[in-house]
Amino acid sequence: MASFRKRGSTREYRIVYTDRQTRKQKEKSKGGFRTKREAQLAAAEEESKINHYGFAENGEEKVESYFNEWLEVYKRPNVKPITYSVQERNVRLNILPRWGKYRLNELTRSEYQKWINELREHYSEGTVRRIHSIMNCAMIDAVHEFNILRSNPLQKIKVPKYVTKQDAVSYYTKVQLDKFLNTVNTPVKNAKYKASIQYYALFTLLSRTALRIGEALALTWDDIDTETGRLTVNKTLVYPLNSTPYISTPKSKNSVRQIKLDDPTVKLMKRHRVNQKEVILMYENYMASKDNLVFHQQDGRWLRTNVVREYFKEVCKRAELPVLSPHALKHSHAVHLLEAGANIKYVSEQLGHASVKVTADTYLHITNKIEDDALALYERYVQNGQIMGKQPRRSRKSL
Template identity: 75%
Template structure:
């Protein structure tokens, strides 16, 4: 622009000269997550029947939110899962696709957010047990109710007519539970953040956490989470004190 003014003389003045570039906002400082106690309260509320509530007790949603909280899956990745992705013998979950739900349009399966997002995740015994329970319940419900159709695509989480759960309904359900449990009103993505923070608080190697979440690099994981909780700093200082001579 300066050349256009002074050298080529095609402009009278530099129109961008007085523009101020805003400082880059550090998104990592706004990580929203549940503490261990908050997560426990949230899942208990999902699993507790309540009269006259907008959303009633549902083992499907209990399994859905528990799976997100104990694997770090994104909401679209969780919605896209089929029973073929889950290997009960190997105790693993293979994540290779994501469900995209455009506004006022039909949902469709898409490739993951990045190459690293394609991954196989090890499942713990609590999660495996719950998923087995959900699968049995899903089959029983299909046999008991004529209007509840089994899905042709073997989808793990689906509506009564066999189609994928709607993203907006899942988000609304999540917020309703947050209000009912007297918790901060977060989004389902907070469960992914919670899983990462809880792994790191437990002392899990950050490289493993990065690979489990499907991050592009360890730096992404570190920049996003290592500053979030005071426990990291306290634990690191305790280790240092133990190592150094008194």
């Protein structure tokens, strides 16, 4: 509720309101109005902004308070749940620890650019661009949607393009991958469900198709046609932190695709389906999936992504291999295809990339073999050109 008072020859309003985040009382005042009516109209407009946006100060709002409100009210209802999860995680883990205690009007381009440069030393260019995109989008809204900043202090920020160690794609060589899969396929003594080949089937499928882990865990048996050897990808499992898992659409429209399986993988998936039924009969507390899932927990529900990651790490340790993540199997498949000489357009479609350029930028610089093969092709081309490059004699008729 606004109150008004006369100060000299002008009028001033004062608004007391409760901050939505801290639940503490705040106030906003402004003077210089010639009449009480002018002050009342200005106060009504300001109260409307406070009620609608939750903000009042001209850039005085704390970054932490602003982002919490911005995410909950203006991002969650307007983006896919999986997109919101990524944005919320980046805000919580990267943006707020550095900027949360600042006021919006304390952000400067110079200090922010230094932070972006520091991030680039630890993260890939793509990751830093995502973090900056979230921060910049929030500042644009602060200017144009909420009118609590006069201008965006983060304009013309540049993300460094130089390569860091984080840019290197983690993958297993063919020998390492064989060792990893052989280790998965070796029963562990005292394992609770050691008759199950589920993880062997899962990790083999990831390494032979470049599926993302969420795409694999969302699969039902209806998605795999073992007669034609085709696998349909049209959904992904999202397992948010401290929240209920759910099925969502894939990462992008290019992620909806069909993948042709090689014969050994088709045979393994057939074997896994039979083994799945055998395990259900073998263990009293092992239940079938009501959703016809290809991979599931012993209670029939979706496999948890964090459990899969932990199991993957344990296998890496047993196999005495670098401890990576299941995503390394996707990279491994892409690298092995390129090393085998597969057409890059095919590889791009297999991975569900938005364009061939994404695939090329990600993988073509990471193996010596690809470079060596390219140079060998070039050398053969040049040598053949030298041998056959003599100018043919011109006939008299052509003169």
